[in-house]
Amino acid sequence: MEFKVNSKELEKLLSKVIPAVPTRTPMSILENFLFEIKDGLLNIYATDLEISLKSSISVVADENESFVVQAKLLYEIVRSLKETTIHFTLTPSKKVNLVTDFGKYSLSYLDATEFPNLQTFEDDKEMNEVTINGNDLKNAFDKSSFAMSKEEMRPAMMGTLFEFSDNGLRFVTTDGHRLVNLLYKNVKSVFNNSYVVPERAVSVLSRILDEKDVRIRMNKAYMSFKLNDIELITRLISQKYPDYASVIPLENELTLKVNTKELLDSIKRMMLFSTSTTKRVKFSIKEKEIEISAEDLDLGASGEEKVSCEFSSDSLEIGFNCAYVQDVLSHLTSEEEIIFKLHSATKAVIIEPVQKKENIDIIMLLMPVRLNS
CATH class of the missing domain: 3.10.150.10 (DNA Polymerase III, subunit A, domain 2)
Incomplete structure (x- = not known):
């Protein structure tokens, strides 16, 4: 032959x-x-x-x-x-x-x-199908994949949730400390269902996606992504994804508007002074400025900076893991300004762009850490 x-x-x-x-x-x-x-x-x-x-x-x-x-x-x-x-x-x-x-x-x-038998979708009566632009899919992965969990004890959270509904296609990732919730309103489907795609598939897809449309086919156990002359088929994570909606707070009435780059640059510097174990950084928020500070008692080092802001209340002190703050902000660098929606020093914080896009809703959630008294 x-x-x-x-x-x-x-x-x-x-x-x-x-x-x-x-x-x-x-x-x-x-x-x-x-x-x-x-x-x-x-x-x-x-x-x-x-x-x-x-x-x-x-x-x-x-x-x-x-x-x-x-x-x-x-x-x-x-x-x-x-x-x-x-x-x-x-x-x-x-x-x-x-x-x-x-x-x-x-x-x-x-x-x-x-060679192992490979999954096919031909003549699969349980198959659902939808088409999405490759750049949109890549953007969803780029914005959300950092928040997937690495803990094998929670396998569902080690993937990305694809949720098809009347509202559009929603992507959700969380590790319990951070959460990303991104909705494409213009991706319509004739079915309502949820699938959890493992991190490995997301990682490989992120490297091969381009501007061309992607044909997505799925059943209960597998999902296929067809791009031009290449097709990726992945097993789905069978465990049920956590109820992400229940952890998004509804009572966060305090708003903090800040320049994304200025805050990110400050956080990067404060990481140099945070304790390696806790990585804690403190936000002392006032009406017109945030005082950002960190201290490493073991090294006897500390840092403090001020960043301009607009805050809807008098003052609030709240602590974060600065590595998690950096992760969130670095995936929002395309946004000039962002809003923190807060309630108290112990409640989850919602972070979202000031400027809304027509067919995209995105929010990120960040859990605070306790400050030393």
């Missing part, structure tokens, strides 16, 4: 699929690509059993065939070549030979039957 393909086109294809190849796995078969040649189309698959990636390219082939070949070795060989045509030949001795104008390379291959 023979086929040929341009080396640079193949390199581009393999680079899209290789993120699904695990770096460490007890199942050595997962360290391979599945090559499937059918009617002049080469489909290449990779999976770590949590996510799968598939991409395709047209090739000149004399017949249909499927085989499994070592992923990283093949990728490194193809990546090292100058632009040329690669002739692939499969031999009866389980070797795949790669021949170019200036070299010949040989790898072992395995039967395609040894």
Whole structure:
């Protein structure tokens, strides 16, 4: 069996699929690509059993065939070549030979039957489907993924909630200290349902999304993202996502308006003076300014700065983990000004842009920390 393909086109294809190849796995078969040649189309698959990636390219082939070949070795060989045509030949001795104008390379291959079966959505009556712009999806991930939990004891929070409703498509992430709630009002669906997409899928998607539309298909166990010539399929997290709406306070009547960059710059400096264990920073808020301070008793170091603001009350002192404040602010840098909605020194704080966008609602939630008396 023979086929040929341009080396640079193949390199581009393999680079899209290789993120699904695990770096460490007890199942050595997962360290391979599945090559499937059918009617002049080469489909290449990779999976770590949590996510799968598939991409395709047209090739000149004399017949249909499927085989499994070592992923990283093949990728490194193809990546090292100058632009040329690669002739692939499969031999009866389980070797795949790669021949170019200036070299010949040989790898072992395995039967395609040894590769895990991959999820498909064909003829799935439980499947739902929606389309979203790739830049919108990437923006949602960029704004929210930092708040996903790293704690394996709470697996649902280790992913991003996709909530389809009459209001639009909502993305929610939280680790119990921070929460992001982003709603695209213009993404309409004919179904109301929620799905939790694991962090691994979000991370890979964030690197490959572009301005083109993404076709999303989903059932109870899997979600597929189809972008041009590449498709990512991920297992969904089966555990129920926490009731995020119940932790968003309704009584936060105090408003603090502040310049995003000025506050972020100050927080970055105060991080130098906060204790490494608590990372605590204190906001002493008055009508026209915030005094931001931090102290590291172990080092005998402290810092204090003032930032202009507009506050709807006389005064309030509240403490935060400065690393969490920095995370939130650094994901709102596109906003010139933001509003903190507060109630007291112990209640969750809502942070949102001053300037609202037409089809996007975003709020972030930040839990305070107790100040020493």
